[in-house]
Amino acid sequence: MTNSITTDILAALNILVLERLDIGLFKVTGNVPNWLTRFCERNINIGKKIFIPQEEFPFLENFLIDAEEFWLNPHNRPLKSGFWIQQDLLGTECYLEASAIVISPQEMHEASEQRKILLVELLEDTYQEKQSFIQKARENQLNYQQFIKENQKKEILIHCLIHDVAGQLSGINCCLALLELENLTPKGKEHLEAGRKQSIKQEMLLREILNAFSSEVSSQEQFYTDPIHAPDVLTTTQEIIELLAPTFALNKINIQLAANIDLNINWKVVGDRSRLERVISNLLENAFRYSYPDSTVIVSLQQDQQYIVVTIEDEGSGVPSELTHSLFKKFYQGKDKSGKSGLGLYFCRITIERWGGKIGYSPRPQGGSCFWFRLPKVASA
Numbered sequence: 538m539t540n541s542i543t544t545d546i547l548a549a550l551n552i553l554v555l556e557r558l559d560i561g562l563f564k565v566t567g568n569v570p571n572w573l574t575r576f577c578e579r580n581i582n583i584g585k586k587i588f589i590p591q592e593e594f595p596f597l598e599n600f601l602i603d604a605e606e607f608w609l610n611p612h613n614r615p616l617k618s619g620f621w622i623q624q625d626l627l628g629t630e631c632y633l634e635a636s637a638i639v640i641s642p643q644e645m646h647e648a649s650e651q652r653k654i655l656l657v658e659l660l661e662d663t664y665q666e667k668q669s670f671i672q673k674a675r676e677n678q679l680n681y682q683q684f685i686k687e688n689q690k691k692e693i694l695i696h697c698l699i700h701d702v703a704g705q706l707s708g709i710n711c712c713l714a715l716l717e718l719e720n721l722t723p724k725g726k727e728h729l730e731a732g733r734k735q736s737i738k739q740e741m742l743l744r745e746i747l748n749a750f751s752s753e754v755s756s757q758e759q760f761y762t763d764p765i766h767a768p769d770v771l772t773t774t775q776e777i778i779e780l781l782a783p784t785f786a787l788n789k790i791n792i793q794l795a796a797n798i799d800l801n802i803n804w805k806v807v808g809d810r811s812r813l814e815r816v817i818s819n820l821l822e823n824a825f826r827y828s829y830p831d832s833t834v835i836v837s838l839q840q841d842q843q844y845i846v847v848t849i850e851d852e853g854s855g856v857p858s859e860l861t862h863s864l865f866k867k868f869y870q871g872k873d874k875s876g877k878s879g880l881g882l883y884f885c886r887i888t889i890e891r892w893g894g895k896i897g898y899s900p901r902p903q904g905g906s907c908f909w910f911r912l913p914k915v916a917s918a
Contacts, residue, residue: 550658555587557653560605563587572659575625594657596621597635601655604637608653611639620660632660701815706739711784760809760892767915768813770845771804774836777817781825789830792821795837804838806845806912808892816888819881820849820908827853827906844894844911852905856898864898885910 551570555563564586573581576593587593600618607616618635625631636656713732721729761767778792785792806813817836824834832852839846856864865886889896889910896910 553657555655555657557608557655558586561601563655566654570659575627575629575631576623578626594623594633594635596623596633597655597657600635600637604635604655607637608639611651615656634658634660701818702739706736708780708784709736709739711787715783715787760807760812762807762913762915764805764915764917767805768808768810769804770806770813770817770847770912771798771800771838773810773813774817774838774847777814777821778836781818781821785825785834788825788828790825790828791831791833792825793833793835795835798838802840803914803917804840804845805915805917806892807894807915808888808912812888816885816910817847817849819885820910823881823908824849824851824853824906827851827855829853832905840914843914845914846909846911848907848909850901850905850907852901852903855900855904855906858900861898865896 551572553570553573554565554567556566558564565581569581573593581587597618604616616637620632620634622630623633634657636658638654638656640652640654709732713729713736716725716729716732719725775794778794782792821834821836828834828851834849834851837848837850839848865882886896889912892912894910894912897908899907899909901907
């Protein structure tokens with residue numbers, strides 16, 4: 538009764554069942570599946586002995602080596618061959634899979650030896666379904682990876698926008714604070730009030746930018762290597778120093794460009810001006826946060842045949858040696874958490890490296906920090 542049920546099930550599944558008699562010799566068991574005639578010119582009936590793989594399925598030659606070992610030392614799970622492709626008598630490519638199993642006497646309720654079985658299945662709809670699932674899984678994985686990548690870019694952009702606008706607000710507030718110390722005329726007080734209103738507008742602008750930043754994400758990939766559009770690192774540095782000077786002055790910190798810079802040579806580098814401004818601003822603001830009153834921050838520029846190096850040195854507290862390896866990692870904020878979002882130095886690193894450069898840190902022997910980055914030079918037009 539059990540054997541009859543098993544035979545009916547295998548017949549319904551359209552699986553060829555072969556019982557091993559000897560090495561390479563099998564007996565057909567159960568109903569012969571209809572698809573077998575697509576591969577066999579001769580008639581194969583139940584109980585007929587056939588040689589495998591010398592005849593119908595040459596692919597099985599290699600699989601049967603593993604199957605023989607499996608039948609000697611069977612496991613709980615069947616041994617599967619995996620998909621293979623074989624042409625039928627009409628030349629159509631078909632997908633098949635073989636499985637080696639062992640049926641014990643207890644399972645058959647018989648007092649006999651274990652039966653060594655080889656199952657061969659034609660995978661038509663099953664194979665296509667599996668391939669479709671695999672393809673969809675791959676597509677989903679690629680879509681997920683792309684989503685993660687885009688989400689990271691947006692996340693960085695959000696924090697960079699926060700960082701930049703917050704820096705601008707800080708500069709405005711410092712200027713307003715300096716004006717309050719002056720003996721203002723009524724007209725001056727009027728201008729001061731106007732400045733405060735502008736500060737409030739900046740805060741509103743920040744919220745608006747954060748709500749509408751998505752369209753700017755694609756621009757983060759663009760940079761220039763031609764002499765016409767490539768940024769001038771000297772000009773950019775001079776403008777940023779001028780912009781930040783009031784903030785530094787209010788805190789009694791001196792900021793200056795090194796005196797030995799040749800102002801008459803080419804200082805153009807690979808990159809994008811707006812993001813280069815952000816990199817330099819981030820490094821200078823970082824120096825500002827850790828500098829002491831009455832100290833000096835110096836920006837130096839040097840170049841060789843291939844690179845231009847920008848160095849920013851401060852006389853502040855420096856970076857503990859155990860933290861230097863984390864400086865340029867995402868969300869790093871230092872031991873005292875004095876940074877705005879922990880993305881300033883991270884943004885600097887990914888930007889500089891994106892342009893083919895390098896960025897780093899080294900302690901000053903006399904105390905303080907030295908941050909530097911180098912970028913490829915752009916030849917003059």
